[in-house]
Amino acid sequence: MRVAGLSPQGEMAPAIVLDGVTKSFDEGRHFALRDVGLSIAPGTFVAMVGASGSGKTTALKCINRLVEPERGEVLVDGRPVHDRPPHDLRRRIGYVFQGVGLFPHLTVAENIGITPDLLGWPRQEIVDRVAELLALVELPADYGARMPDALSGGQRQRVGIARALAARPGLLLMDEPFGALDPITRDTLGHACRRLHTALGLTTVMVTHDIFEAVLLADRIVILREGRIVADGTPHALLTDPPDDGVRALMDMPLRQAGKVRALLDGRSTDGS
Numbered sequence: 001m002r003v004a005g006l007s008p009q010g011e012m013a014p015a016i017v018l019d020g021v022t023k024s025f026d027e028g029r030h031f032a033l034r035d036v037g038l039s040i041a042p043g044t045f046v047a048m049v050g051a052s053g054s055g056k057t058t059a060l061k062c063i064n065r066l067v068e069p070e071r072g073e074v075l076v077d078g079r080p081v082h083d084r085p086p087h088d089l090r091r092r093i094g095y096v097f098q099g100v101g102l103f104p105h106l107t108v109a110e111n112i113g114i115t116p117d118l119l120g121w122p123r124q125e126i127v128d129r130v131a132e133l134l135a136l137v138e139l140p141a142d143y144g145a146r147m148p149d150a151l152s153g154g155q156r157q158r159v160g161i162a163r164a165l166a167a168r169p170g171l172l173l174m175d176e177p178f179g180a181l182d183p184i185t186r187d188t189l190g191h192a193c194r195r196l197h198t199a200l201g202l203t204t205v206m207v208t209h210d211i212f213e214a215v216l217l218a219d220r221i222v223i224l225r226e227g228r229i230v231a232d233g234t235p236h237a238l239l240t241d242p243p244d245d246g247v248r249a250l251m252d253m254p255l256r257q258a259g260k261v262r263a264l265l266d267g268r269s270t271d272g273s
């Protein structure tokens with residue numbers, strides 16, 4: 001799938017483009033991504049959804065060069081990523097993943113400040129930025145002195161988000177960021193992320209298995225199946241006009257489940273529906 005008209009006159013250039021991106025990890029026997037084309041406008045919150053193994057993480061990692069496609073091109077802010085040193089690119093793109101990967105021997109403040117430190121920010125600027133970020137992710141200021149193992153899973157995830165945002169990236173990539181959290185924390189953090197996305201004017205791509213989360217948080221949902229994009233549209237468009245039965249089954253899930261809860265409350269049978 002080639003992306004045509006990448007930057008039509010009068011329109012803002014896309015923040016992220018995947019153009020014919022193809023990736024195999026075993027020299028062409030299986031394809032994790034097949035000819036994936038995607039153009040994401042600045043300020044969009046995209047949810048990437050699909051069954052396990054459909055290529056979501058691989059697509060995300062092609063954006064920050066944790067994975068190199070063998071064919072096709074990835075552009076960030078109009079520039080091919082393969083022209084940019086991976087470490088430089090990754091310092092400028094926020095990345096949050098399940099489990100967060102905080103450094104256990106560094107304090108919360110040191111974890112959050114690590115990218116500004118690597119970029120050579122002056123000490124006081126880093127201290128101020130860490131304080132600002134703790135407030136932004138709604139953690140008490142004194143948590144900066146804690147070690148990561150003294151935090152709950154949800155608090156660690158907040159630190160992970162603060163760390164990803166530390167150097168003021170325009171792009172935020174999130175891979176199942178709330179996967180290991182209880183449903184209430186997951187819901188709270190998801191909405192906090194959406195507020196941050198809007199307040200900071202970010203472009204966000206979030207991989208999730210949770211179609212509820214995708215529908216409630218995203219401006220646009222991209223559905224992958226066996227390495228190909230099989231649906232791409234607003235939550236409303238995919239709910240009302242799914243392109244095939246598989247997408248329909250996925251998009252119907254929230255309403256089906258809500259219907260079962262409603263039936264339970266009304267004392268009706270929920271079997272077989």
Ligand SMILES: Nc1ncnc2c1ncn2[C@@H]1O[C@H](COP(=O)(O)OP(=O)(O)OP(=O)(O)O)[C@@H](O)[C@H]1O
Nearest residue numbers: 025026031032050051052053054055056057058059
């Ligand atoms: N480093 C790797 N080496 C070999 N194969 C890989 C590697 N990374 C991914 N794959 C394969 O590529 C395919 C897509 O994997 P990917 O992790 O992108 O899927 P996913 O949709 O993110 O899955 P999940 O939802 O389970 O995380 C899978 O078949 C996977 O086994």
